[in-house]
Structures are given as structure tokens and as C-alpha cells.
Amino acid sequence: MSSVDRGIVGVDVGGTFTDLLLFDEATRAFRTAKVPSQRGNEAAGFMNGLRTLGSLERVASIVHGTTVGTNTLLERRGPKIGVITTRGFRDVLEMRRRDRRSTWGLWGDFTPIADRDMRLEVNERTLADGTLRVAVDADEVRAAAQTLRERGAQALVIIFINAYANADNERHALAAAREVWPNEHLSASHQVLPEIREFERSSTAALNAYLQPVVGDYLAKLEAELSGSGFGGQFHIVQSNGGVMSTETARRLPVRTALSGPAAGVMAAAAIARAAGYGNVITCDLGGTSFDVSLIAQGQASLAAQTTVDFGLVIRTPMIEITTIGAGGGSIAFVDRGGLLQVGPESAGSVPGPACYGQGNERPTLTDAHVVLGRIDANRPIGGKLAKLDVDAAKRAILAHVGAPLRLDAMAAAEAIVRVADARMAGAIRLVSIERGHDPAKFVGMPFGGGGALHAGALVREIGLQCALVPRFPGITSALGCVIADLRHDQVQTVNLLLDGLDVTGLDARMAEAGCEAHAVVAAAGLSVERIEVAYELDMHYLGQTHTVAVALPVTLAGDTTGISEAAIRSAFDRAYAASFSRLLPGIPVRIVSLRTIATGRRPPFDLSVFRPPADASREQAFKGKRPVWIDGGWRETTIWSRLDLPAGAVIEGPAILEQPDSTVFVDPGLQARGDALGNLIVERKP
Numbered sequence: 001m002s003s004v005d006r007g008i009v010g011v012d013v014g015g016t017f018t019d020l021l022l023f024d025e026a027t028r029a030f031r032t033a034k035v036p037s038q039r040g041n042e043a044a045g046f047m048n049g050l051r052t053l054g055s056l057e058r059v060a061s062i063v064h065g066t067t068v069g070t071n072t073l074l075e076r077r078g079p080k081i082g083v084i085t086t087r088g089f090r091d092v093l094e095m096r097r098r099d100r101r102s103t104w105g106l107w108g109d110f111t112p113i114a115d116r117d118m119r120l121e122v123n124e125r126t127l128a129d130g131t132l133r134v135a136v137d138a139d140e141v142r143a144a145a146q147t148l149r150e151r152g153a154q155a156l157v158i159i160f161i162n163a164y165a166n167a168d169n170e171r172h173a174l175a176a177a178r179e180v181w182p183n184e185h186l187s188a189s190h191q192v193l194p195e196i197r198e199f200e201r202s203s204t205a206a207l208n209a210y211l212q213p214v215v216g217d218y219l220a221k222l223e224a225e226l227s228g229s230g231f232g233g234q235f236h237i238v239q240s241n242g243g244v245m246s247t248e249t250a251r252r253l254p255v256r257t258a259l260s261g262p263a264a265g266v267m268a269a270a271a272i273a274r275a276a277g278y279g280n281v282i283t284c285d286l287g288g289t290s291f292d293v294s295l296i297a298q299g300q301a302s303l304a305a306q307t308t309v310d311f312g313l314v315i316r317t318p319m320i321e322i323t324t325i326g327a328g329g330g331s332i333a334f335v336d337r338g339g340l341l342q343v344g345p346e347s348a349g350s351v352p353g354p355a356c357y358g359q360g361n362e363r364p365t366l367t368d369a370h371v372v373l374g375r376i377d378a379n380r381p382i383g384g385k386l387a388k389l390d391v392d393a394a395k396r397a398i399l400a401h402v403g404a405p406l407r408l409d410a411m412a413a414a415e416a417i418v419r420v421a422d423a424r425m426a427g428a429i430r431l432v433s434i435e436r437g438h439d440p441a442k443f444v445g446m447p448f449g450g451g452g453a454l455h456a457g458a459l460v461r462e463i464g465l466q467c468a469l470v471p472r473f474p475g476i477t478s479a480l481g482c483v484i485a486d487l488r489h490d491q492v493q494t495v496n497l498l499l500d501g502l503d504v505t506g507l508d509a510r511m512a513e514a515g516c517e518a519h520a521v522v523a524a525a526g527l528s529v530e531r532i533e534v535a536y537e538l539d540m541h542y543l544g545q546t547h548t549v550a551v552a553l554p555v556t557l558a559g560d561t562t563g564i565s566e567a568a569i570r571s572a573f574d575r576a577y578a579a580s581f582s583r584l585l586p587g588i589p590v591r592i593v594s595l596r597t598i599a600t601g602r603r604p605p606f607d608l609s610v611f612r613p614p615a616d617a618s619r620e621q622a623f624k625g626k627r628p629v630w631i632d633g634g635w636r637e638t639t640i641w642s643r644l645d646l647p648a649g650a651v652i653e654g655p656a657i658l659e660q661p662d663s664t665v666f667v668d669p670g671l672q673a674r675g676d677a678l679g680n681l682i683v684e685r686k687p
Helices: 043-053 067-074 138-150 168-178 199-229 247-252 259-278 364-375 390-406 412-433 454-463 476-482 504-523 566-581
Strands: 005-014 017-024 030-036 060-065 080-085 119-122 133-134 157-158 186-188 232-240 245-246 281-287 293-296 307-310 311-316 321-327 330-336 339-349 444-448 467-470 488-500 532-541 549-552 590-602 621-631 633-644 649-651 656-660 665-667 671-675 681-685
Touching: 005 259, 005 476, 017 043, 017 476, 030 043, 030 157, 030 476, 043 119, 043 199, 043 671, 060 259, 067 199, 067 307, 067 412, 080 138, 080 232, 080 281, 080 444, 119 138, 119 488, 138 157, 138 168, 157 168, 157 199, 157 671, 168 186, 199 232, 199 247, 232 259, 245 247, 245 339, 245 488, 245 665, 247 467, 259 281, 259 390, 259 476, 281 412, 281 454, 293 412, 321 339, 321 412, 330 390, 339 412, 364 390, 364 412, 364 621, 390 412, 390 444, 412 621, 444 454, 444 476, 444 665, 444 671, 454 467, 454 665, 488 504, 504 532, 504 590, 532 566, 566 590, 665 671, 665 681
Parallel strands: 005 060, 060 232, 080 119, 080 157, 157 186, 281 444, 444 467, 633 656
Antiparallel strands: 005 017, 017 030, 232 245, 281 293, 293 321, 307 311, 330 339, 467 681, 488 590, 532 549, 532 590, 621 633, 649 671, 656 665, 671 681
């Protein structure tokens, strides 16, 4: 790597593989790598991947998409945390919104992130208008913090009622607790989410505290190992809104790392689609453990104000809307008690991995099915972990766990596994498209991840997509997203103001202050940007309504003012409300609930033409022969191609398999794959 002068490395650590992309901004050279992840020791997989790229001494920055936070929440393997809250509000985390896993069931079950004996109450009270009725007692807070410390809490969070309106009691409690708390994992809800709605604020603040020791230790370990490897550049983390943040921000707000890796993939997909001339895209990220789907309309990824990582674990922070199902390459296939074939959600991961890995797993996975069907070449597995896959082991697993119960032979059972997985993936795509009013025929699918391109044709046919756009390097798309993502920092503050008679000067001052704070966070991140943009949104509704609409304001920060006006706010609200509900409600007062501030550091544009096929590429060089592949109930001679050696404009008719180090593309009969000028493959129906 001695030739790298301004190298940036994107690293996405998934459940099965760690994907890397090194890009030299000076010479426009790039390298890719895919290595096995090490579940439970993700830092080891991270460093192993970097070592395959060579020396780090001349790399300017590393941007990391991580699943550490998400996995910690899903598996509940975080530390004990302590909560100090207002007297009478100890059980907010447990009561939630009175929801149940089974809506119509008589019983519900939920284990909160902090046990009841780890949630202590103190006397204090702030009213909804910010009036301080009862000041917090510092001695009482210190005693509660000391008790929680003795009970084994490794992180402490203070959550007081109505702290979004006035955080003075929380600030005083923080100062008191800090006198007895032994580490830096100490926070308050106004630092995480100063927004109305008690449960959502409590849940987000508590989950943030739960992740602080885990994410903090993980980042500290990585930074130590990077420093020991000669890396002296900047290290950044992708957050759930698709933007990049500093490690300092990630330590303070680790809850924003949930769905970090998948969010990076969506950002890369949006950039690839724009460059290829497509605005409407459904991303289909098929990794080793999951299938992640997101919708991009008119070039913009869908953002949600909050998400539920698992039942009852609500995070209220801007996140790219991603629907996840357990249908990855390592997802285990089985016949349930009702005699139905299921694929996932349990996954074999990278260890022990699919049965064909020969590492002790005897249950079949989706990857095993593809190997048995001949769609994955057993002699050329991706990821560099194994020299060869064990086809016989895959067949034995499929016969024992699927074939025998369903009275099918190995080939029919393997094909059934793939078809069930296709159906589950199609269902996830329908969730983000048809059920939200989008016609899939107006969208292109973008399959990526290690296994996504194996299902490209099936999803085009099953859903009726316009076509499938397969990136040049499907297996490292999320790593590419790490490289090209902009820096971003979001802030929210509940303001509770009526639009009629609005104090415009006061609101403008609050907006300017928030804009300067968000701008400073991005500027301090240390990653090179061309400019920093500040945008504003208001959460608004008609008086008496519960839910709000997001209203983008046509202003930005200019010095110490935004130039906002009551007329501009009213006009923007009318447009947003009419777009959502097709009508307005004249005569009803309008309330501004919360102010949202978004600071974005625009990175230099990434020129995707670096991925275009080489000028000397040819079909003759790319053609690797034929082999039989099991398709639709029988063996068919299928052409095999080296995908990266195909020239631009090449058209490959199905059935065909296009192989590359990070992924495999399967082109179904009746479809064709056409290469574009940027090295993408367009899988579409034959004309």
C-alpha cells in the first residue's frame, strides 16, 4: 500500500463476513477484501481484514459500519445499567405503550433493559411548561447512584419527567452522581433526546446507556490496535441515518450506531443508482445472517423518526427505514411442527457456518442449497476462508432435515429451500413497496451483499420489478457506502409553540443556536468535507392531534440567523400536511411540537467510473465454459463467466452464472444480464 497517499478505507463488519474497500483519492486506485467475521470478537475480524490490504501508515481515514450495537440489543448481552428517575415513574420502561408481542393474546412478556431493582426513584418534579416545582436533592441522587454501583451497574442514566422542557434538575443530578460514579458511562435523557413523549425518551436514553460500555470498549480496542498497526489518520463510524460521525460522538451516543452497516449499504445503493440513471430503487442486502430491504424514492432514502430493534426496545433517532428478515446465506432451513418448510431466522453465521463449510454444522442453510444446485461453485467459495466447499455434507444436511420430512430427494429439497427464501424476500419487498403505496414495476431492485445477486432474477419475476441493478462489487457495497457517506449530525428539541402569534425572533434564535451546535459537531469530526449545510425541520400538527408531520423549512443557517418567518412556516406546513392527508383543516390552530436540526458535511463526490470495466475486457476472456446447474426441476447446461472480465455493453442470456471474488450472479432462464458503462449489471427480461 506504499502508493496510497490519501487512502480511505470503508469497513463493514457483518454477521458472517467483514467487507473492505480501500480507495486512494489521489490515484483513484482501489482494492477490495472480504474476510470472515468473528462473532463476539468483531475487532479481530476488523483487523484481519485491514491486514489483507497492507500497511496502514499512509491511510488518511477509516470509516466503519458496525453491527456491535445492534447485536448487543438483539442478544441482550450488554452490561447491567442503573436508572435514576422521578418518583412515580420507575416503571415507564416496563409499561411501554401497553403493547404486547401478540396483539390479540391474553398474555404479554417483556424484560426491560434495566431490572426493576436497578431503577431507583428520587424526589424532583418539573412541569410540562418547564416550571421547576421540586428541586432535586443532591444527597438523594448520590445515595441512589452509590446503591446502583454496589448492585453492579456499569452505566448510569438519569431520566426525569419533563426534562425536555427544562433540564436543570437533570444537570444538577448529573453533577451529584458524578461525584460517586467510577467511570465515564454517565448520562441524562436531555443529552440523548430532549423531546416530548416519556416512554420514547426513556427507552432511547436507557438503551444508549446500555450500549455505552460495549461500544466504548469496542472502539477503544480498535483504536489501540489501529495505532499499534501504524495508523495515524482519522477513524469514523457510520450511524443509522446513513451519515458518518466521529468516534467521540459514537461513544457519547452509541444508540445511533444501531443498523449502522445496513444504512451504509443503502447510501451506496442510492449513489450507484443515481449514477446509473435510476431514481427509484428497492435495495436488497442479502448477507450471511439477514436480508435487509429499503426503499429509495426519487433518489432519497426513507428516514424514520424512530425504530424498534426488538419488541419493546424503541429507539427514537433518525434512521434509514430498513426492513430486516432472517433469510441470509447462513439461515437454517427446517421443517416446522406443522410440516411447513421454513428458512431462518436462526443463522449458522460464520462459525460454524453452513454445513458445506465442514465446521461441525449438520443443519442445512440457504448457502448449502445453492451449492447443491450448482449455483455456487464449490471449488471457488467467496470470502477466502475455505479452499473448497463440501457438497456431500450439504446434501446430507438437506436430506436429513428437509428431504426426509418432506419426502423429497436432495435436489428437490434444495430447490424448495431457495424458493421459500425467495418468497420470504419477496414478502419483505412488498412490505416496503406495495403496502406503502408504491408500485414495484416503477422500481429497480438492487441486490447486493454476498448472496443478493443469486436471487436477482427470482425477485424481478416474483415482484414484477422493472429490472435488477447489480453493482460492480455486490459483496462490498456496504463498505463502499462507508467511503462515500457524508458526515451528519441530527439534533431535536421540543419547543411546544402555537403558530398563531408565534415569537418568530425567539424561534429564530433557538434555530440559530441549534444550527451552530450541530455545525460545530460536524466540523470537529475531522473528516475532509467540501462544505457544511444546516437544514431545519419542524414536527407540527393541528391542535388536538397526537401525531405530527415533518415540515422541511426553506431556510438555512446564515451567520446568527435563519431568516425564518411565520408565513414561511405556515406555507411549508400546509404543503406537508396536504401531501400526507390530501386536505387541510382551516380554522384549527397549528402547534409546533419539536425543532429538528440537521448538519451535513458534504464529502467530495465519489466518481463511480473508477469501477468501469477495463478497456481490454472481452467476452472471450470472460467466458469460462459451461456446467450443469439444477433449474426448475432438472439439470441445464449453464454458461459460466468471469464477471469482472466482461466488457461494457456485453449481454449475457440466461441461464448463466457470473462469478467474482465477492459474490455470484445467477441469471435465470428467460432473463438477460446487460453490462453498463459503470460496470453494473442490469438483469432484465429478454426483449
